[in-house]
Amino acid sequence: MSAIQDILALKEEHRATILAHNYQMPEVQDVADLVGDSLELSRAAARLDAEVIVFCGVDFMAETAAILSPSKKVVLPEKGAWCPMAHMISPEQLRDLKALHPEAAVVCYVNSTAEIKAESDVCCTSANGVQVVSSLSEKEVIFVPDRNLAAYVARHTDKKIIPWNGYCYVHDHMTAEQVRAARAEHPLAEVLVHPECRPEVIDEADFTYSTAGMGRHAKASTAREFIIGTEVGMIHRLKKDNPGKEFYPLTSDAICHNMKKTDLYKILRALQTLEPQVTVPEEIAGKARRSIERMLAVKV
Ligand code: 13P
Ligand code: SF4
Numbered sequence: 001m002s003a004i005q006d007i008l009a010l011k012e013e014h015r016a017t018i019l020a021h022n023y024q025m026p027e028v029q030d031v032a033d034l035v036g037d038s039l040e041l042s043r044a045a046a047r048l049d050a051e052v053i054v055f056c057g058v059d060f061m062a063e064t065a066a067i068l069s070p071s072k073k074v075v076l077p078e079k080g081a082w083c084p085m086a087h088m089i090s091p092e093q094l095r096d097l098k099a100l101h102p103e104a105a106v107v108c109y110v111n112s113t114a115e116i117k118a119e120s121d122v123c124c125t126s127a128n129g130v131q132v133v134s135s136l137s138e139k140e141v142i143f144v145p146d147r148n149l150a151a152y153v154a155r156h157t158d159k160k161i162i163p164w165n166g167y168c169y170v171h172d173h174m175t176a177e178q179v180r181a182a183r184a185e186h187p188l189a190e191v192l193v194h195p196e197c198r199p200e201v202i203d204e205a206d207f208t209y210s211t212a213g214m215g216r217h218a219k220a221s222t223a224r225e226f227i228i229g230t231e232v233g234m235i236h237r238l239k240k241d242n243p244g245k246e247f248y249p250l251t252s253d254a255i256c257h258n259m260k261k262t263d264l265y266k267i268l269r270a271l272q273t274l275e276p277q278v279t280v281p282e283e284i285a286g287k288a289r290r291s292i293e294r295m296l297a298v299k300v
Helices: 003-014 026-031 038-047 059-068 091-100 114-118 129-134 147-156 176-185 199-204 211-220 233-241 264-273 282-296
Strands: 016-021 034-036 052-056 073-075 105-109 122-124 140-144 160-163 190-193 225-229 246-249
Touching: 003 016, 003 026, 003 264, 016 026, 016 038, 026 233, 026 264, 034 038, 038 052, 038 059, 038 282, 052 059, 052 264, 059 073, 059 114, 059 282, 091 114, 091 140, 105 129, 114 282, 122 129, 122 282, 129 147, 140 147, 147 160, 147 199, 176 190, 176 199, 176 225, 190 199, 190 211, 211 233, 225 233, 233 246
Parallel strands: 016 034, 016 052, 052 073, 105 122, 105 140, 140 160, 190 225, 225 246
Antiparallel strands: none
């Protein structure tokens, strides 16, 4: 039997669901039950009727699934798949920032540790950051850890945003000059970038979306060509969903190495052993759950 057949058989046996982020390797996306952005995957984790969730993504995503579904086994096939940005702020640093701004609400990007979510009032993703922040009654908002998403939210709300200086190395490396060069090469293409990009890159692009938003835009648009300013894994998803349209990465070195650590053999091993399991102690999970559920209640 092939690895794929073994995975499908074990999935059935364990009543498991495989969730994969849009940045996963093509063969991982193709074996998953659901491929999506962080918001779609959080929503799925909350409503799924499965005993086991195999999360093909990075640490904070599996933690979010474990927080939302404490009765399910959540397995991260590659234990060392982590998001560097999520670890750019510690709970102590956030507590110090809160002490400096006692009137401010605290919003954390979902790319954060469970401890940071537990210290926050509400969580958000790149798909709903503007709506989450706009829904708050406070005028001042501490926004951690991504400085670029914080700047994007600041531009699209009337709140005073107090950002943390974290960033995603994959998106923060993209430049406005790369956008101009890609446009010169593909003059008919629309340029879609992620809000984790720097403000000057966003200014140079046509549209800014989460990865799921890019997918919806590409389907609805009459354009035939697109320049994609996010991690290169997204290109597979876009091509698969839009035959006949062309997708060019803004830069081919936009690779999240942690997202690429998961492969079919690690998924197979995870289904055989139901390890490595991700768990969050209830004293942290309980508080973190409140900020995630508050986010999920915001209409987008
Ligand atoms: P979205 O898929 O939610 O847009 O997030 C991008 C990302 O960097 C996840 O780590
Ligand atoms: Fe983290 Fe960036 Fe990788 Fe997303 S793409 S998991 S934000 S390092």
